[in-house]
Amino acid sequence: MQRHKMNHSFGQQGGQQGGHGENEADCHCTRSEDGFLEQDGILFGQTTGKNATSAAEQDETAPAAEHAASAESIIEERCKAELTELRLRNAAEMDNFKKRLTREHEEQMRYAAEKVLGDLLPTLDNLDLALRYGSKSEACKDMLQGVAMTHKLLLEAVEKHGLKPLGEEGEEFDPNVHEAVGFEDRPDFAPNSVARVLQRGFKLGDRLLRPAKVMVKQ
Template sequence: MTKDSTQDPLLDGAPAAPEAADGASAAVELELTADELQALCRDRLCPACPVAAQAEDDRLRALAELDNTRKRLEREKEEHRKYASEKVLADLLPALDNLDLALEHAPKDEAARNFVLGVDMTRKALLDALAANGLVPVGEAGAEFTPELHEAVGQDQRDDLAPNTVTRVLQRGYKLSGRLLRPAKVMVNAGQ
């Protein structure tokens, strides 16, 4: 069988078509599976070929970029899920502040006892619902003043507390899943 100039150079090593029984060449169509074609290409490709090296480098970079994008999208999705309720919870804080004020200025007589108890139960139910969504109150009297959690609105002069200590909480602050939603407004001890 003679090699013709139109024959595919990749098929040089392929087996020749079988001769027909009568001695004439039979036209047999050469069909390769995908695995056989890949193996043939690998055998024919020079390992030091810069085109192949560049193609492999591009493939690896594309895979790394795809993996980085997938991880970034997962992080963004998790952060969005974690803080999706932030606006709604921030809008509920004034209602919670009003319940705190109602309890702080509630009459102490026996006639208002049930009313005050109802307001306190409503406040606790609201706090429990907010806590279930990741909201945590911050700011306690007697705690050390930290600018990350507190907003100082004034100073007090108390000898029974250390300097730079919160003396009164005027408005409670809140954190949502570790992020400060609103700082606590406090009075700070000026010290001696």
């Protein structure tokens, strides 16, 4: 009877010790606050969760990075195109500016003597009138030879500088170079032609200095 009680007590004590051992074994594995199992300071499942989060973040940031790189490339190409266009436009403007300067210089050199030649027109007119009306007098015949020679030399000199006389009898009337002051019947001339020249006109290069005053055949 006493042995039975001792065995029972021993078994109970052993059971208690065995339960104690199980409790001690269970103490090594606990659950952390974030839901992961922790045993001896090691969190199970934590590494896998971090890797999954990192992969998800990379999946989200990859398209954004590609979009940013694409936008930057588009902006760079647009800037290059604008710079190229600006450079070509500046080159064209500079070329036009040089051409305009060259043209203005040529015109200035061509018409530099315009004022001087314009001042000589009355002298040519007087010489022309002397030849026209002096030829009717026999007394002025010898003098007219010198006037004719002077008139010829002066015309040759001004023609070297681009001055050309306008207005000849019998030519077709041109309102661009002729100024009609009246009508005159000349049977030997065609209609709408210059019947008589009252005052010669002059042209310097392509520029009209003075139209010729003429009578027109009706």
